[in-house]
Amino acid sequence: MKELSVMTQSGGVVAQRAHSSTSGWPIVRVCFMVALLCLIVTCFIAPSLATVLFWGVFIGVVPAVIVIAPGVWRNICPLASASQLARKIGITPGLRIPPKVQTYSPLVSASLLLAIVPLRRVLLDSNGLALGVFLLALLGMASVGGLLFGGKAGWCSQFCPMLQLERFYGANPLRRVRDTHCRPCSGCAKNCYDLSPSGAALADITEGGTIRKVGRTIFAGGMPWLCLAFFTQPDLSSFTFGAVVTLYARILVIVALGIGIFRVIETLTQFTSYQIVLAHAVVTIDLYYWFVLSGAAHSMGVDLSVLSYALMATVVAVSMRWLQTARRLEQGYKRRRTVVICAPTRPKSNILQARRFVPLFQWTTGARQVMAKASRTD
Numbered sequence: 207m208k209e210l211s212v213m214t215q216s217g218g219v220v221a222q223r224a225h226s227s228t229s230g231w232p233i234v235r236v237c238f239m240v241a242l243l244c245l246i247v248t249c250f251i252a253p254s255l256a257t258v259l260f261w262g263v264f265i266g267v268v269p270a271v272i273v274i275a276p277g278v279w280r281n282i283c284p285l286a287s288a289s290q291l292a293r294k295i296g297i298t299p300g301l302r303i304p305p306k307v308q309t310y311s312p313l314v315s316a317s318l319l320l321a322i323v324p325l326r327r328v329l330l331d332s333n334g335l336a337l338g339v340f341l342l343a344l345l346g347m348a349s350v351g352g353l354l355f356g357g358k359a360g361w362c363s364q365f366c367p368m369l370q371l372e373r374f375y376g377a378n379p380l381r382r383v384r385d386t387h388c389r390p391c392s393g394c395a396k397n398c399y400d401l402s403p404s405g406a407a408l409a410d411i412t413e414g415g416t417i418r419k420v421g422r423t424i425f426a427g428g429m430p431w432l433c434l435a436f437f438t439q440p441d442l443s444s445f446t447f448g449a450v451v452t453l454y455a456r457i458l459v460i461v462a463l464g465i466g467i468f469r470v471i472e473t474l475t476q477f478t479s480y481q482i483v484l485a486h487a488v489v490t491i492d493l494y495y496w497f498v499l500s501g502a503a504h505s506m507g508v509d510l511s512v513l514s515y516a517l518m519a520t521v522v523a524v525s526m527r528w529l530q531t532a533r534r535l536e537q538g539y540k541r542r543r544t545v546v547i548c549a550p551t552r553p554k555s556n557i558l559q560a561r562r563f564v565p566l567f568q569w570t571t572g573a574r575q576v577m578a579k580a581s582r583t584d
């Protein structure tokens with residue numbers, strides 16, 4: 207595969223061209239959209255089955271997909287398909303998110319996630335009807351966001367609650383699969399994750415400005431503790447205001463404790479913020495699968511079996527490999543301050559597209575260097 211390096215004045219990621227075939231993705235997207243619609247219908251006609259399918263199967267598998275190949279999930283997510291529909295048929299006015307809002311959007315999507323996770327214990331885990339309404343609401347927000355805003359700015363690249371998880375678990379994809387929605391890229395997001403999954407996290411932490419860096423590190427600091435707090439929290443038995451507040455307070459206090467511990471590690475050790483974020487990602491994914499696998503074994507009425515231990519050992523081995531390769535990314539990033547993105551199939555047409563943008567780019571494809579004007583996305 208050819209690679210194309212882009213260096214911008216801000217270190218931000220601004221453009222991408224992919225050269226792989228995209229012919230199969232629309233079919234897979236349609237399948238996943240149909241699956242989501244079927245799941246929503248199931249929520250209303252067989253609520254118990256729907257909660258098992260969604261929380262037990264889907265939410266059990268997706269984090270692993272994001273660690274291994276986040277691009278696959280970004281390409282097939284039904285909410286992404288819904289939000290990109292208006293763009294595909296050309297009926298969006300393509301509004302832009304102001305730079306100031308973009309600065310704070312990671313905090314918005316992280317806050318949404320932090321609100322949704324405890325809501326599982328309050329309502330969503332046990333109530334299939336509530337799950338159906340919740341999924342419909344997400345589908346509606348993604349569709350309206352995509353209808354109004356250009357690129358993925360209305361949902362996937364700014365406000366989706368899964369985005370922060372994708373950037374966290376997917377900071378070092380073991381298998382790189384390029385985005386096939388954004389053709390062409392409209393520069394809708396600062397340090398876009400779809401352009402460079404590993405470069406985007408590094409750019410945010412090292413050069414994204416105080417708010418974005420603090421947002422990333424707060425999120426990372428809280429995640430292992432959110433996982434621990436969630437899995438040790440039983441479902442709410444009595445649905446009263448006081449019980450709901452107590453449940454949220456317990457989880458948020460534990461998350462705050464984790465953020466404090468992150469700060470202590472950052473202050474007292476020589477590790478970089480990025481290295482501590484990576485370590486937190488590994489701990490979170492290992493903890494998550496420990497609880498998921500032991501929960502699955504328990505629900506099948508067996509003690510943690512040999513198979514569960516073998517699966518857990520695999521998760522730990524994969525996450526260690528992930529950590530090892532991710533650390534090298536930081537060294538490369540510091541050395542070059544470049545972001546590696548995909549080469550165009552037709553370089554000429556992509557250089558023409560890049561002229562829509564403003565600041566200066568330097569592209570390197572093999573021995574060739576190309577200078578072009580392009581826009582900042584920050």
Ligand code: SF4
Nearest residue numbers: 357388391392394398
């Ligand atoms: S999400 Fe926005 S910035 Fe990222 S590739 Fe798509 S259009 Fe470009």
